[in-house]
Amino acid sequence: MARPKEQTERRKDLVQAAMDAVAVRGLSGLRLKDIAQEAGMSIGSVSYYYPEIEDLLVEAHREALERFYWNRVEHVDQCESAQQQIVVAIKEGIPDEPVTSDLRMLYELHTYAGRNPTHAAMMTTLWDREVSLYERIIERGVSSKTFSPKLDARVIAETAVALEDSFNLHLVSSNEAVTARMARERLSTYLSGVLACEFTSD
Amino acid sequence: MARPKEQTERRKDLVQAAMDAVAVRGLSGLRLKDIAQEAGMSIGSVSYYYPEIEDLLVEAHREALERFYWNRVEHVDQCESAQQQIVVAIKEGIPDEPVTSDLRMLYELHTYAGRNPTHAAMMTTLWDREVSLYERIIERGVSSKTFSPKLDARVIAETAVALEDSFNLHLVSSNEAVTARMARERLSTYLSGVLACEFTSD
DNA sequence: CGATTCTTTGAAATACGTTGCAAAGAATTA
DNA sequence: TAATTCTTTGCAACGTATTTCAAAGAATCG
Numbered sequence: 264m265a266r267p268k269e270q271t272e273r274r275k276d277l278v279q280a281a282m283d284a285v286a287v288r289g290l291s292g293l294r295l296k297d298i299a300q301e302a303g304m305s306i307g308s309v310s311y312y313y314p315e316i317e318d319l320l321v322e323a324h325r326e327a328l329e330r331f332y333w334n335r336v337e338h339v340d341q342c343e344s345a346q347q348q349i350v351v352a353i354k355e356g357i358p359d360e361p362v363t364s365d366l367r368m369l370y371e372l373h374t375y376a377g378r379n380p381t382h383a384a385m386m387t388t389l390w391d392r393e394v395s396l397y398e399r400i401i402e403r404g405v406s407s408k409t410f411s412p413k414l415d416a417r418v419i420a421e422t423a424v425a426l427e428d429s430f431n432l433h434l435v436s437s438n439e440a441v442t443a444r445m446a447r448e449r450l451s452t453y454l455s456g457v458l459a460c461e462f463t464s465d
Numbered sequence: 466m467a468r469p470k471e472q473t474e475r476r477k478d479l480v481q482a483a484m485d486a487v488a489v490r491g492l493s494g495l496r497l498k499d500i501a502q503e504a505g506m507s508i509g510s511v512s513y514y515y516p517e518i519e520d521l522l523v524e525a526h527r528e529a530l531e532r533f534y535w536n537r538v539e540h541v542d543q544c545e546s547a548q549q550q551i552v553v554a555i556k557e558g559i560p561d562e563p564v565t566s567d568l569r570m571l572y573e574l575h576t577y578a579g580r581n582p583t584h585a586a587m588m589t590t591l592w593d594r595e596v597s598l599y600e601r602i603i604e605r606g607v608s609s610k611t612f613s614p615k616l617d618a619r620v621i622a623e624t625a626v627a628l629e630d631s632f633n634l635h636l637v638s639s640n641e642a643v644t645a646r647m648a649r650e651r652l653s654t655y656l657s658g659v660l661a662c663e664f665t666s667d
Numbered sequence: 668c669g670a671t672t673c674t675t676t677g678a679a680a681t682a683c684g685t686t687g688c689a690a691a692g693a694a695t696t697a
Numbered sequence: 698t699a700a701t702t703c704t705t706t707g708c709a710a711c712g713t714a715t716t717t718c719a720a721a722g723a724a725t726c727g
Contacts, residue, residue, distance in 0.1 A: 265702035266694040273704090289580055291493040294684065305706050310686070371576045376638040377569075378491060383639040390635065390642050413658065422628065422651050429631035433592065436578040437585040440592050449624050456615065456659065467672035468724040475674090496714065507676050512716070 274312050274322070276302050281323040286364035290320075290371040320372075321381055327368040328389045335396060345404030346462050349454060352400060353464050356393075356427040357446045360434055370435045393424045401458065410458040419457050426450045476514050476524070478504050483525040488566035492573040522574075523583055529570040530591045537598060547606030548664050551656060554602060555666050558595075558629040559648045562636060572637045595626045603660065612660040621659050628652045 280302035288297050295316065299306045313319040335355040342348040358366070369389070376382035397420035404410030412419060430446030444464075451464035482504035490499050497518065501508045515521040537557040544550040560568070571591070578584035599622035606612030614621060632648030646666075653666035 265696070265700080266704075268703065270703090289576060291577065296684080306685085307688095307706055307708095308704075311704075314686090316685095367576075367579075373634055373638045374491060374569075374573045374576075375493065376640075380639075383641070386635075386638050387641045390640055394642075414654065418651065418654060422655060425628050425631035425635075425648075425651065426624065427631075428634065429627035429629075432575055432630065432634060433588070433627075436575045436588050437582075438578075438592050439585070439589045440596075446627075449620065449627065452616065452620060453624060453655070467670080467726070468674080470673065472673090498714080508715085509676055509678095509718095510674075513674070513676095516716090518715090 270312060273308075277309060277312055277319060278322045278326050281319050282327060282364045282368045285323070285371050286367040290375055321385075323368060324372055324382055324385050327365045327372075328385055331365050331369065332389060332392050332396075335393075339396065339400065345400055345407055345409045346460060348400045348403070349397075349458075350451075350462055350464065352396065353427075353447050353450050353454070357430055357434075357443055357450065359443050366431055367435055370432055373432075390424065393427070394420045396420075397423050404458065404460070410460050413457050413459065419454070422457075423450060423454060426453060472514065475510075479511060479514055479521060480524045480528050483521050484529060484566045484570045487525070487573050488569040492577055523587075525570060526574055526584055526587050529567045529574075530587055533567050533571065534591060534594050534598075537595075541598065541602065547602055547609055547611045548662060550602045550605070551599075551660075552653075552664055552666065554599065555629075555649050555652050555656070559632055559636075559645055559652065561645050568633055569637055572634055575634075592626065595629075596622045598622075599625050606660065606662070612662050615659050615661065621656070624659075625652060625656060628655060 277298065280298050283301045284297040285293055287301075288294070295306050295309055298316075298319070299309045302309065309319075335352060338351045338355050339348045342351055372382055373386065376386045394417070398416050401410060401412060401416040401419060405412065405416070427450060430441060430443075430449070433441040434443060434446065447464035451462065455462055479500065482500050485503045486499040487495055489503075490496070497508050497511055500518075500521070501511045504511070511521075537554060540553050540557050541550045544553055574584055575588065578588045596619070600618050603612060603614060603618040603621060607614060607618070629652060632643060632645075632651070635643040636645060636648065649666035653664065657664055
């Protein structure tokens with residue numbers, strides 16, 4: 264026996280470094296050098312753990328996806344009423360600017376996914392999960408008679424997720440006409456109306 | 466006097482070539498070579514007309530934006546009723562797959578815009594115009610008593626544009642859970658509900 | 668045709684990023 | 698401490714994309 268492996272640890276560092284590097288430089292301008300810099304190690308070390316950068320990007324995508332989703336589930340599960348749940352879902356779905364590296368990473372990957380089946384599959388996964396999350400909340404609200412949906416729960420959920428995605432995209436794009444506050448309000452207004460239930464995003 | 470300049474013509478060719486190249490390779494993988502190939506000329510010629518590729522990208526962005534927007538305006542203006550107008554706006558707003566190079570270009574540029582004020586400003590311009598377009602249609606529908614909006618026209622318009630953007634993004638991303646047909650229906654359902662007016666996207 | 672100006676090209680020079688690798692460094696055990 | 702294995706580094710070699718430019722080609726006019 265000899266020196267023990269600590270690859271899991273380092274790889275974790277690199278995944279975070281990759282996310283930060285993408286947030287700063289974008290997927291287009293991403294260089295090995297940037298990842299190394301963010302991780303505080305040399306280019307050689309990055310290659311040692313990830314001979315193929317694509318593998319690192321896949322891991323980073325997975326991490327961003329998992330973190331973003333589970334963070335929401337966690338917050339939502341801490342709420343009692345469906346009403347509170349939906350407010351929290353909105354709040355976590357469209358976080359305040361400046362947008363975190365998780366979200367930046369996810370939106371950088373969108374167009375990339377159009378040319379890469381692996382990433383496209385992950386995009387689909389996140390979409391499905393988020394739709395399911397809203398669907399569960401709506402069904403819960405129906406059970407407790409809090410909500411009176413005017414449409415199929417799935418249709419509402421899909422529309423809500425789409426709204427979230429769009430506003431987050433525009434926030435990432437620095438569209439000056441869109442603010443996080445306004446985005447949350449639009450989503451909130453939509454859900455409030457279609458679920459026939461009063462609540463605000465604040 | 467001597468040989469006349471024909472730069473305007475060639476530049477136009479290059480703008481289209483750039484859009485096609487971006488649609489194929491993405492903004493990340495874009496090479497001078499690809500643009501030259503699409504335009505059927507040499508790399509040297511591309512540099513002759515656009516010493517800075519960034520300038521070409523700005524032009525391509527402008528072209529994609531203008532074409533996408535004015536195409537919609539044109540189609541919408543040909544309709545008599547507000548009801549027909551909104552159906553056409555939806556149809557042109559979420560075109561069938563495969564997505565044209567205009568839309569691909571626009572979505573490739575979204576995250577890029579986050580790091581580039583010039584592109585960010587153009588994104589904002591397109592957003593504003595599209596919101597205005599829906600707003601005008603809604604107001605027209607109100608005048609003719611076709612629509613009975615449950616919310617402020619601007620709020621509805623912003624929500625509609627956001628939905629469009631999101632679905633188009635997912636279509637560009639090859640999200641298997643989203644189809645153009647389904648996207649149009651979701652948008653149609655939203656507008657139909659909030660405007661208290663019957664119409665379908667087909 | 669000859670002069671002039673615009674256009675196109677291909678190649679050399681240049682710049683930049685990745686890959687591969689040898690060597691040094693660090694952690695653990697016998 | 699010596700042996701072993703894992704880790705880190707820096708650099709040379711390499712590949713690829715952009716920049717630059719001289720020279721040839723094309724269009725127009727006098």
